[in-house]
Amino acid sequence: MKIEGRAHIFGENVNTDDIIAAKYLDSQDEKFLGSKCMENIDSEFPRRVDPGDILVAGRNFGCGSSREHAPISIKGCGIALVIAESFARIFYRNAINIGLPILEISDTGKIHSGDRLSVDLNTGIIVNQDRGTEYRTQKFPRFLQEIIAQGGLVPWVSARKKGDE
């Protein structure tokens, strides 16, 4: 699967309260949550996103709470992929579980706001078309590839047969 979009840049330790403020957690609506994405730190963000754009951040993206509303709101505002230097663990599993693509590279600092990125999720190769640079990402462990290939944990669970371990 290929994703092409413009980069939106965020810093280190973007936490789940930044991504979606707690007051909105009574909603389960992807579009509504998307409209409030990043409100506390960049209230215009959802309006700048074109469907298919890519969120690029530094270390420890998604730290803080377990709220799955965070990756849902990112999906809901049109972001197709998150690239970060590292992800907080619950955000990482939530993204995999709901089928929001994520990739880790060691240095996101050379990607700039508005850069056009093209990403091949199968090979894990990211090309910055505006700067002519290329990044290779670590492949996901096989177990996670299975969940990703199914599109998330619910389809993975649904596809499991009785007796599977």
Next chain:
Amino acid sequence: MGYTIIEKILREHSASKELGDFIYVSVDFCFGNDITAPLAVKGFLDAGFDAVADPRKIGFICDHFVPARDAKAANNVMMLKAFAERFHLPHFYDIHQCGIEHVFLVERGLVQPGKLVIGADSHTCTYGGIGAASFGVGSTDLLAAMKEGKCWLKAPQTIKFVYKGTPGEWIGGKDLILHTIGKIGVDGALYKVMEFTGPVISRLGVEDRLTMCNMAIEAGGKTGVVPPDERTFAYLRRIQGERFQYTPEMADLKSDDDARYADVQEIDVSGMPPQVACPHLPSNVRPVDALDSVRVDQVVIGSCTNGRISDLRIAASVLQGRKIKPEVRVVILPGSHSVYAQAEREGLLKSFVDAGCIVSPPTCGSCLGGHAGILDKGEVALATTNRNFIGRMGDPESFVYLSGPAVAAASALTGKITHPERIM
């Protein structure tokens, strides 16, 4: 090669009794609250699942936006209640039956040493304080565990923290964990278990251990754990009563001498002053005296971090017979109903009210900016809670400092961040 306590519990719960990189483990108890469980319930029903793996191993604890702050919050509680009725789940608790999940579930005996617990709430790591392997997960993980009784986990590495020295009079678990997060940073334990050990931990009360494990997530940790000891078992006998399922194997719940650690860090607590985390990260930690010019508008004492009876006793010991600074709004958030009742029996609630505090029903309340004490632009809070991110307690231009209950109570009296020894 030996194993750490968490590795032992994970092996015990995996089908192969081995630890691969990824393990699909059976779960002894899974739960969610009134903001995370509705997503799980919705996903469960949307997927067309028509049975749960084991109704006794699922809990819904309504504690975040309740007593319902508005109709939407009320509707989320009703959604959980209807699901619990349909699938005959015995562990549905509305706010008047529980309190904050991480305080309540320990009291209720739904978590036990050596058990594997997952919760759709990041502070599920709290239960390491009694020697459980407990992991915060998302709503879809909860959904899958309700359906399958299982959860996928990456086998974690462990960092061992050894606390030595003699802690000062006003030092509690909160100071130890804030100091530790300040030292290693908000991703210093990313994906790793934080195992708390050493002579200081052996002498530390179980409620302070729960406070430490509660904030392991604030260093990115997968969970925190204190191997259980006689102090743990005595505590559980006291608060769980007959629900405590003691087995002789519990005494063996410890890490082997030759267990492998990713790192071992020694921390000498002698002479350490009370610790305060400044906006806007829990790792932004300073000694209390460095902040004595910081004015506060609101003080919050309680939460899943510091809302247990020992926390309220410390706060009451500072506030008793004194008056809070009139312009400071002080909200007490008892961790559970039984903590509330115990505080009433001991006269702590009277001390709070006489001093000028508001005593809230047990709820997560203002900790996550839900309700019951939201900050306006420019307002400053000192809270015994766990996070001080931008906008955590209200307006994005408000400020949250984090401390233990003694510093919070002392600061309520002066209106500025204050070392309790200045009062007592």
